[in-house]
Amino acid sequence: MKYLILSIVFLSFSVFSQDSVGEQRTAVVFFDLLEDGKEPSIELFQKAIFNESKSVNNYVKEVSHQKAWLVGKTYPWLRLKGLGKTCYLSSNEVLESIIQNKLLDLTKVDRLLVFNHMNHTGECAKNNSFGFSTHGKETYSTSIGEVKLSLAQFSATNRFVLPKLPVQSLTNITSSVIAHELGHSFGATGHSNILDCGKDVVSFDRSKCTQSAIADMFTLMGGEGFYRPSLHFSACHKEELGWIGTKDESLIVLNKEGSSRRIKLRPFTTVGKNVSVRINLEGPLPVPCVNPNNCTVAIQSLFLEYRTARGFDENISKLPLESSRYYNQIVMSPEFYQASKEIKTNGIQLRGGFYKNDKCMTSYNLDVTPESLHYRNPQNNEVLSYSLYDNLDSFLLPGMTFTESVNGLSISMKEIDKEGNAVVEIQY
Template identity: 20%
Template sequence: MLLLSGILAGVPVGASLAAAPVTSTGKPVALEGELDVLVEDYADGRSVTRHFLKTTHGRVELKFGRKPTTLLSGTRVRVRGQLAGGTLALDDGSSANVEVVQAALPYTMGEQRTAVILVNFQDDTSQPVTSSAAHSLVFTTVSNFYQEASFQQTWLAGQTFGWYTIPVSKSVCDTGAIYTEADKAVAASGADLSGYGRKIYMFPRNACGWTGLANVGGSVTRAWINGSFTLQAVGHELGHNQGLSHAHSRDCGSVTLGGTCTVSDYGDVADIMGAVRVGHFSPFQKELMGWLNDGVSPPIHTASTSGRYSIEPYSSSSVGPKAIKIPRGTDTSGRTLWYYVEYRQPIGADASMGTVGNLTKGVLVRLATEGDRYSSDLLDTTPASYSGSTGDFQDGALATGQSYNDAGAGVTITLASADTTGATVDVTFSGSTPPPTCTRAAPTVSISGSTAAVAAGSTVSYTVSLSNKDSSACAATTFNLAKSIPGGWTGTLAAGTLSLSPGASGSTTLSVTSPSTATAAGYGIGVGSSSAVGNAHTANASAIYTVASSGTLSETVGTNKTSYLRAETVSMSALVKNNDVPVNGASVKFTVTLPSGSTTVISATSGSDGYARGTYKTGKGKGAIGSYTLRADATSGSSTATASTGFSVQ
């Protein structure tokens, strides 16, 4: 396997992502870098998902036989495959050849610092929306939608910049040039974009065929809005930034779920991540983001037994149960397959659904696979009653008194009653025994290591431990680890992931090095966990790295005895302190001077107790008899200290 370096040229981001000419190495290669996942949304109902790897030498597109469903932008990965023409075809085409080095942690809660940047082109200086209207769209309309959908847990805050005319033609689709020149224009105006994790670029319609483009996930994201200045367009692309895929529909003809079905990429008629109307994100998606079934978020019933379950109107601001999860088996990888059941009412962002078919007169039923962001499929529980690509789903809700039966999974769902206050759903498992239910829980994460003060520039190693707290019915989970260290410091996780079965524990090492210029203080470091199943596996731990003050370095040295016999071993120790605080990681050189005048040097490093230790074995001959001198020279950062003692050999 050849490690590739120095041959990739940078290319722009987006639909114009034609890779720069790259000479094939003719051999398998391994690359490491940051993943950039992008979704292109087209007005004709098409979408394209593309994966790019940003390396220190440029950018290359990754080609999969089957695209992965769990990787997000910002994830650091190693990949293996065949490089040719600016693309890397992964070995055997699968995501198994993608090794996560460090995951991107979720960024779905709280204030989302957002910059809206309005640009037009050297050959089209039109301004199809005013700056104030764009600002109101994003920071009032879209922000209010997110605040409502997240139960007041997520909102947008920031500033709108522009209009700016950039030196780019509208006749080409070069989104890399758009964001580069837009950022330059903002900087030239005297503004600083460094405090914004999310950037939205809006521009008059240009040669790009899509209406929107966005990163999927990550804490630093971009979204491009191509002439479509609406809640549907902006809210949809920001959904991708939050880590969401599209909301699909699954049409199985004359049956709700069968062997021959057509999945429509944008077909969910009640979800903004579809393309039909603005509606709340599905329960599966909200659970991924931590907006349902996590912490203070409203709960989701998990149907672990046959029984009657009550749920509130989905878009109401109340905090009772908002949906029901019903297990329907597992896939070949051991992931739980679910039905999600919810009850829409014409409230808030869902108001427009009150006049559409029966969407607010029954419960909606969706499929989803645990951890698979691409798996949300709306079902039609009254199949073949409408015509048209999305029309049949307009009355797809399960009506009062009706039942949906999945004989293969042994599950029957019946809507017992529904009114403005909520819905009551009966769930029945064949033989009253449901499939084993997997209950996810936040893992336990801890960091342990030396608490002694160290000199600036020292490397300190910490042990990071994680315990899987999922129930025994869950499949093994690959937990992603991400470090948090002060700016300008370096840190390395020996392993970026830990794969653990429920109840199992694992550990890795985090090595942290402070700059040699760091001032004396205690600095927080941390590690966070995540996984493909969403916020349920978000946890973190922290520790304090203490930089010793640059006071006087002191040292004492001694031996375990003052007199030895020939061929006996001398145990030496040196205690290194800084302002009377033990120094961890100091370099110590022991110099033993023999009676003959010759010297022997032994090197050691001080531990968390400040002691450096070494041994010296005396000679067997008569020449070994006499007095010896032992000197210890200690170095910590730019400080040094010396101490001496002596011993004799008889």
């Protein structure tokens, strides 16, 4: 077949806010609602957020491809036992406490991170997570006038929130929860999920598929608490935040024009061109919904990502031979793992993008080797299908091809070239 050069269409589903690009003025404040002398060290958070090599700030720099960074500091504990509250304060209570104590000038803050020493037990734990955030900046009316900022709150002593130096062992960052919620603070509305369609990679019959929420182990917007092979946000969320795009050619966008394209996709942590490819779908792929009677969720585009063991994604190097160490009772199907018990990662991953109100809400990691990894129930030895495990080898390896007939789409992973790029052939 003759390969024609497609014109790259400089379009985007969404217009990103400049709020998520450039210097991010960040204030880190601490509310002590117990005053029991057991609050964690402020210095620990200062190092973990701003100073360490695997700090949240360095994560933001890398995941944004050097387009965003944190500038700010931590402030002393505010002793607020007199408020009579032992759980999260409302946004208004947070802001007014800062104002009344003259802690800082809120008009000069973009990102406000609030850590609470509190009773995160009982009803408080039942009704509240250990971290949450606004989705981007919001405007608040306060006693000093209107302020516009993003506001994230955390349970300061929760084991997933509390930083570890140099890194939390399972995540390769000082605090996965802080970085995750900061993603929402920048404007990422949704999460990174898994789409599982049984023996098929995708299906136009949503009844044959399930989605696992916040379960993509290859991006930090997929949740916390597990060993994570890689941390970078999905390309869908990176585009939404303005961290990759057509202007600097870090993102290549393709539409159906009856031609083919061969692309050298660079490692996902790269600064520069060809970091990802977005393929716009004429026929969206339906996704099962929580409420099946009002289901409009569908994948409108596919993103190609070449994840390698670099920077905050370096944990990928551990996955091939150590998967059983991190994922208990994992069972490898003999059909896919006859001689080797090694998960191969030298390929690309495909992620779908679901958009709402022109914003990337959710990305979906597609499993191109369905029903290859399972879970063994230790109680009765039964082998079960488990989306999270099955998705761990979601790499289109050299020699493999993904086809989707409704859209007439074919994606072939050809090779890893001498320069370390993934050579991909797209017929669309």
